[in-house]
Amino acid sequence: MITNEFWLDRWKTGRIGFHQEGVNPKLIAFWPTLPKGNKVLVPLCGKSNDMIWLAEQGYQVTGVELSSLAVIQFLGDNDLAYETYQQGELKIHTVTGLPLRIVEGDYFLFNDTEFDACYDRAAMIAMPDSKRTEYVTHTLQRLSSTASVLLVSLHYDGDKQGPPFSVDDDSVVSLWGEQIQKIASENLALTNPQHKEEGHTIFEESVWRIQP
Numbered sequence: 001m002i003t004n005e006f007w008l009d010r011w012k013t014g015r016i017g018f019h020q021e022g023v024n025p026k027l028i029a030f031w032p033t034l035p036k037g038n039k040v041l042v043p044l045c046g047k048s049n050d051m052i053w054l055a056e057q058g059y060q061v062t063g064v065e066l067s068s069l070a071v072i073q074f075l076g077d078n079d080l081a082y083e084t085y086q087q088g089e090l091k092i093h094t095v096t097g098l099p100l101r102i103v104e105g106d107y108f109l110f111n112d113t114e115f116d117a118c119y120d121r122a123a124m125i126a127m128p129d130s131k132r133t134e135y136v137t138h139t140l141q142r143l144s145s146t147a148s149v150l151l152v153s154l155h156y157d158g159d160k161q162g163p164p165f166s167v168d169d170d171s172v173v174s175l176w177g178e179q180i181q182k183i184a185s186e187n188l189a190l191t192n193p194q195h196k197e198e199g200h201t202i203f204e205e206s207v208w209r210i211q212p
């Protein structure tokens with residue numbers, strides 16, 4: 001069962017293979033040009049450097065993350081000064097000198113709305129089947145009616161149990177709506193021997209976007 005405890009434990013024991021050192025190349029390649037100051041939501045953000053990149057582009061970035069360890073490591077690793085205040089059950093960490101804040105707590109308790117854009121990398125596919133619809137609905141409710149979305153998803157064969165979970169193309173469309181479009185994909189099993197060794201012939205990373 002993928003519970004909040006599961007994720008807190010992953011951070012406690014340092015099992016964070018999903019974390020990438022650099023900025024995700026798909027973000028740099030496919031992020032749309034939006035007006036500076038636009039509000040960008042990064043659900044289930046971990047300690048992703050992608051948030052720094054987005055903030056440096058001039059967007060007002062909000063990451064939401066359950067684990068206090070992830071938040072502390074993100075702020076520490078990047079040498080960021082910050083201020084913290086409590087808002088209900090959530091802790092808000094606002095970074096000094098960058099338009100960036102990290103909301104620490106359960107994403108499903110985060111209720112801000114009117115975001116202009118959303119970046120989902122390893123968030124939807126971190127959610128088990130039973131919570132995935134709720135995750136996408138909650139995310140869409142946070143966005144303005146004209147918001148852009150950039151989603152990095154994953155689809156693989158074989159009987160691996162997630163996370164990351166495999167989500168097929170039809171499910172992506174039925175979750176996010178007809179306006180979502182697949183703009184790129186790459187079968188990582190062809191280039192990364194590890195996926196082949198784990199028995200996958202398909203391990204497809206795909207990039208999707210909603211662009212109003």
Ligand SMILES: C[S@@+](CC[C@H](N)C(=O)[O-])C[C@H]1O[C@@H](n2cnc3c(N)ncnc32)[C@H](O)[C@@H]1O
Nearest residue numbers: 007018044045046048065066106107121122126
């Ligand atoms: C697979 S990681 C991806 C992190 C990040 N997006 C990245 O690209 O590195 C999923 C993250 O979601 C966090 N998470 C899981 N459930 C959550 C929840 N209900 N609310 C907030 N964060 C959650 C986990 O702690 C973990 O850091």
